[in-house]
Amino acid sequence: MDKITVHEWGLMILDEVHVVPAQMFRRVVSAVAHRCKLGLTATLVREDDKIEDLNFLIGPKLYEADWQDLSEKGHIARVVGAEVWCEMTSEFYRAYLQQDASRRRVLATMNPTKIQTCEYLIKKHEQRGDKVIVFSDSVLALKEYAVKMGKPFIYGPTSQTERMRILRQFRTNPKINTLFLSKVGDTSIDLPEATCLIQISSHFGSRRQEAQRLGRVLRAKKRSDANFKAYFYSLVSKDTDEMHYSAKRQQFLVDQGYSFKTVVGIEEAQQNPGRLYATKAQQRALLSSILSRDLESEASEDADRIGK
Structure with a gap:
């Protein structure tokens, strides 16, 4: 982890971004210096009320594909x-x-x-x-x-x-x-x-x-x-x-x-x-x-x- 946190990254890509509102992943996001974040997931849903936290942790939803x-x-x-x-x-x-x-x-x-x-x-x-x-x-x-x-x-x-x-x-x-x-x-x-x-x-x-x-x-x-x-x-x-x-x-x-x-x-x-x-x-x-x-x-x- 130290090798990652010592650098400032241009882009941080987070796969399965729906897990980011969990406390452990929040700490990772805040610990890594970056200029831009991009989140990816096929299932933008959680059973708690924290899915809205992605708006300030990552940013607004830019695109959602229609499965059909x-x-x-x-x-x-x-x-x-x-x-x-x-x-x-x-x-x-x-x-x-x-x-x-x-x-x-x-x-x-x-x-x-x-x-x-x-x-x-x-x-x-x-x-x-x-x-x-x-x-x-x-x-x-x-x-x-x-x-x-x-x-x-x-x-x-x-x-x-x-x-x-x-x-x-x-x-x-x-x-x-x-x-x-x-x-x-x-x-x-x-x-x-x-x-x-x-x-x-x-x-x-x-x-x-x-x-x-x-x-x-x-x-x-x-x-x-x-x-x-x-x-x-x-x-x-x-x-x-x-x-x-x-x-x-x-x-x-x-x-x-x-x-x-x-x-x-x-x-x-x-x-x-x-x-x-x-x-x-x-x-x-x-x-x-x-x-x-x-x-x-x-x-x-x-x-x-x-x-x-």
Whole structure:
């Protein structure tokens, strides 16, 4: 940092400028001598009231691209968005109503119907040649889904060497077509091969996270192909807090001209006899496992990538 602060810079360019209002980044901006600042971001939105602070920290907004216009010109992919409502099983919903907020979130994410729906969508899109990314903020759910489905996953503790190996396999190996990511994949991972995104859990009502995740498939290599469309699914457990947060999360994308089709369950997902957690006994065992887990230690595993 000393090598930077000893100079006066003609131009300071700040990528992901929406993070600058945070206290740590404010200090960096004030510590570096410069004559001009330029901020860049695809998601000019925050969940606090500090986005307006950019007016004096950086300056006024000079230009904002229209996402639909970029899509029409082939710079980003056309996207089909769907919010899929997944019915909670009776035993999971009964437990959901009796638990604290943190365990309710895990129960909603690991709802057997949601797991089966995710499994169905992965198989469907792999069969049509798509590369699929599945996002989960819950580490417990991330590992459960990925291990049960035999898919690779990346989260906080995954070493840099292992991350690069998995990403390389996803990009180049025709047999590796699905990758599970925790929140560490929200930014900085570029996967233009991805053409389908499935979100099984998220960070409450964060509009920025929703847009950043959609961005994983907006860059799809096939975007200029005639009639090509990328797919974005948000799986939501019905009659849970997820429904409220999902509506809030979508607002930024709706403002950009995107629309989300609501799908009330996918019957085919529950009709495959070989599906995961098909029996009541398997579902009860999963429920018992969730209720007995130490959720605090599970959450702490996904270390903040900035702080590492």
